[in-house]
Amino acid sequence: MPSPRRFLVASTSLPLTAGWGWNLSVYVGLFTVLLVLMGLLLWMLLKQLRNSASRGSVKPFVNFNAKHDAEVLRKAMKGIGTDEDAILMLLAARSNGQRQEIKAAYKKAFGKDLVKDLRSELGGKLEDLIVALMYPSILYDAHELHKAIKGVGTEDEVLIEIMASRTCDEIKDIAKAYKKEYGSKLEKDIMGDTSGHYQRLLVILAQGNREEGVDESRVEKDAKELFAAGEEKFGTDEDKFINILGNRSAEHLRRVFDAYKKIAGCDIEESIKDECTGNLEALLMAVVKCAKSVPAYFAESVRESMRRAGTDDETLIRIMVSRSERDMLDIRAVYKKKYGESLYSTIQEDTDGDYQKALLYLCGGND
Structure with missing residues (x-):
């Protein structure tokens, strides 16, 4: 009797092992596929959230087709005359990443450099703006x-x-x-x-190596050191201003500025104006303003570019291009609150023609 029992166990254990082995490999495969799908789904969700959270006025075009856009641009530049409207309406409505794809599609379809063609067909301020949009x-x-x-x-x-x-x-x-x-x-x-x-x-x-976060133990110390380096002494210890304003995080600096005002009885900007001059003063002021609010800094800068004796088009173009996908909506909100008129309406007053149209597309709306 012991022998048959051993035989029965042996004869039934092989198919069981083989069966379980086959099932396990299937399960592992299915689990791997599931993980990949979940990862892809998570990536798409994060991308969508990132796009929706963007405070830019220019968003990725939904029904984007790089080849079609390249053909539209080629048609706008081919033959007698140039369809500037078609060019600016298309490129101002595409994200920077999409413009790079259009460049590649244009080269593939027509064997030509899109930016060179744009330069040859456009001119003046519109050319400067459109070419700026084409850079990564x-x-x-x-x-x-x-x-x-x-x-x-x-x-x-x-x-x-x-x-x-x-x-x-x-x-x-x-x-x-x-x-x-x-x-x-x-x-x-x-x-x-x-x-x-x-x-x-x-x-x-x-260096791009600002410290991160807020160091509570140094907030008061930094504020006192800034006060001692300027308002409290004859002359100015510029190095102290440079070390603190150049290395601390924006969050930390905002806390320092609050503490400084309590100690000095004035804002840090007033002290910088009193203690520094020239380019150092301008750079320190820009660092302070950006630590407080980057959109507010650009709202002021874009205002100045259009309210000088003659428009500073280089600055206007640089700001509108570089902030259109970052924080243009916030810049517009600050601008309206601070100056009592929309950025859109100021651009309308200060510019004209196709150049104006392109700027207004980048602005994204009238608040």
């Missing part, structure tokens, strides 16, 4: 910095605006793009074209 976002910042540094004389307003307003990650990406495009380091070129305390603060900002 980070490369556009790198291009503007290079032009500001390597042009005739340094365009300090451009250096100040970009270096004070971009996030640490953006600054690092800009530096990489700058090196790749122009073969030199951004920091090195800044040092070769600036000097003094102004140079030192720019170099600190160019």
Whole structure:
């Protein structure tokens, strides 16, 4: 009897093992597919949330077809005359990423460089605006910095605006793009074209290494050190302003500014105006304003670009292009609240023609 029992167990155990082995491999396969699908679903959800959370006026075009758009642009530039309306309406309504796809599709379909064709067909301020839209976002910042540094004389307003307003990650990406495009380091070129305390603060900002969060133990200390470096002494310890304003996070600095006002009896901006001059003053002021509110900083900058004796179109274009997918809705809201009129209406008053139409598309609406 023991032998048959052993035989029965042996004879039934093999199919059981084989059956379970087959089932397990199926389950593992199904589980893997399920994980992949869940990951894809999560990625799509995060992408949708990121797009919906964007405060830009320009969103990715829903029914996007790069090949079709390339054909529309080719038709607008082919033959006698140029259909500027078709060009600006299409490109201003596409996200930066979509414009890069259109460039590639245009090259593939027609064997031509889209940007070169746009330059040859357009002119003046409209050309400047449309060409600016065609740069990848980070490369556009790198291009503007290079032009500001390597042009005739340094365009300090451009250096100040970009270096004070971009996030640490953006600054690092800009530096990489700058090196790749122009073969030199951004920091090195800044040092070769600036000097003094102004140079030192720019170099600190160019590292993109601001501290994160709020250090409660240092808020009061930083406020007191800033007061001692300026209002409390004869002369100014610029290095102290540079170290604190150049390295602390925006959240931390906002707390420091509140503490500073209690100690000094005035806002930090007033002290900077009293204690510093020239480009250093302008850069410190920009850093403070951006720490408080980047949209408010750009609302003020875009206002100034159109309310000077003659419009500063370079600044206007740079702001409208660079902020259209970031925070244009917030800039518009601050602008309306601060100046009592919409950014849209100011653009209407101060510009004209197809250039105006393109700017209004980027603005995105009349508040």
